[in-house]
Amino acid sequence: MDQRIINLYDRYTHSQIGRKEFMKQLALLTGGTAAAMTVLPMLQNNYAAAAPFRSDDITTENVTYAGETGDVKAVLAKPKGKSGIGSVVVIHENRGLNPHIVDVTGRVAAEGFIALGVDALSPFGGTPADEDKGRELIGQLDMGKTVQNYLKGLEYLRTIEGGNGKVGCVGFCWGGAMAGRLAVSDPNLQASVTYYGGQPNVADVPRIKASLMLHYAGLDERINAGIPAYEEALKANGIDYHLYVYEGVNHAFNNDTSPTRYDAEAAKLAWKRTVDFFKSKLA
Incomplete structure (x- = not known):
């Protein structure tokens, strides 16, 4: 993924910019609102996709x-x-x-x-x-x-x-x-x-x-x-x-x-x- 997008997400998740500004800049980087909405789930944590840790010990x-x-x-x-x-x-x-x-x-x-x-x-x-x-x-x-x-x-x-x-x-x-x-x-x-x-x-x-x-x-x-x-x-x-x-x-x-x-x-x-x-x- 474009490093600029990852850096933008980092700024957002650490409260340097608000969600409205984040989405605006994400749309600019990805080529539009629809593309931004497609990329957003790739940036967010996905607990369901990661195998939860299990141990009988x-x-x-x-x-x-x-x-x-x-x-x-x-x-x-x-x-x-x-x-x-x-x-x-x-x-x-x-x-x-x-x-x-x-x-x-x-x-x-x-x-x-x-x-x-x-x-x-x-x-x-x-x-x-x-x-x-x-x-x-x-x-x-x-x-x-x-x-x-x-x-x-x-x-x-x-x-x-x-x-x-x-x-x-x-x-x-x-x-x-x-x-x-x-x-x-x-x-x-x-x-x-x-x-x-x-x-x-x-x-x-x-x-x-x-x-x-x-x-x-x-x-x-x-x-x-x-x-x-x-x-x-x-x-x-x-x-x-x-x-x-x-x-x-x-x-x-x-x-x-x-x-x-x-x-x-x-x-x-x-x-x-x-x-x-x-x-x-x-x-």
């Missing part, structure tokens, strides 16, 4: 824990028959706890960790089925209170049955930025993994005690613009970090429900690196 349940804003909803996945293992908070993109992130939570558990997929939209009753509505609600969250909700999720995992008290986090897009915020905010965090997420304020980097893994997409100019200053600050402060840029792939390359942006090869490599990283830091 894990258990999954919906849970709540006490947060800053009241009860926080989450999906909890555990490997069967294992104890004394590390735990991971899974942080969703900017549309809420959708089926893809629920699948990712299960995949983390299948790798031998306790995994908690937190729903940041819990203050609004949880993630709605309408993705555009979810994206709108994300923009209405109180960021300070939302960070606290995630910090309480980390605390929830530190004392969970079967865990060893060591906790990490992994976030995607909006969640990637949140993973950075948690690294800044929690001095007891062992490991933080960011997939194509915005970087923390460089002034906050000295507060980071966790080890970091950072995955970026080579074509993601919007997010990548912040890499140089961030990496300079990480080096200056002696932070343990691993940074990877996957050339020729787009923002959201790990999302297998996004047909025009998913890249199987990059996703597989980034996932292996992530799992190996967690195994080294949370054992």
